[in-house]
Amino acid sequence: MPSLFGEYLPSILAKTKAVILYGAGSAGRELFECLNLHEIEVSCFCDKNKSLIGGELHKVPVISVDELIKHYKNAVIVVASNNYKYEITDELTEHGFQNITFIEDDKQLFYYLQIYKWHYALSTLDENKVEAAYHLLEDSKSKELFKKRVALLTSYADYDLFNEYISEFSDVGNVNLADFSVSSVAENFESYLYFNNDVLSLHNNETVIDAGAFDGDSAIEFIKACKRNKIEYRQVYCIEADADNYKKLKQNMDSYTNVTCLPACRLMVRKC
Secondary structure, eight states, X not given: OHHHHGGGHHHHHTTSSOEEEEOOSHHHHHHHHHHHHTTOOOOEEEOSOTTTTTSEETTEEEEOHHHHHHHOTTSEEEEOOSSSHHHHHHHHHHTTOXXXXXXXXXXXXXXXXXXXXXXXXXXXXXXXXXXXXXXXXXXXXXXXXXXXXXXHHTSOOOHHHHHHHHHHHOOOOSOXXXXXXXXXXXXXXXXXXXXXXXXXXXXXXXXXXXXXXXXXXXXXXXXXXXXXXXXOEEEEEEEEOOHHHHHHHHHHHTTSSSEEEEEHHHHHHHHO
């Protein structure tokens, strides 16, 4: 919460400042649940979608931008949008809003993969079973990782704790941020880690089936990983159901060899 709210956090916890989520889409709904875990009260959602205005999400009202401007100038506005946060921030600033915040790009992996849902109250864990699982592990690194993972799961969703955990146990070395810029839609922090870790080892003649290939980000990262490791892959199968994503996928994979792109509808027809 300090990384999201900064100087506003004491006032929010004291309930002297209201919190408004700008964006009632998937990002807003997920962020609401994360804030709820931290017992941060959200007064309302704000959205431009007319079909949502006047309704409720999580029993919280959805208001229009006009109503936001009229009644909530002193509230802390959390912009819950991945692709348009800067435009929304500029628009709100023009209307006189000063308390605006959003999740920084390098923290989005944490919040928008619903890691806040991977939370367990310490009282729900069986101490004997946790200890038994610990003793099933053989090497010291696995045991230490297990302890830190349990500690993380029983803590609140906090980016700094998560970042510390990843930094301590990841074996990806010094990563060039350019390696994360595979996707043509958004920066991708996940695909690189699929193929660069101390668990998965790539070998010659690998075949990959990427089910839910998006725009080819993971497939391209696999090919790059093979090149870095000086090995040859056999075949990559990319399956994507969304028609718009499939067009981008085809365009992005055209320059690579031994890659087959398939729309999910074709697979369904073949199965029938």
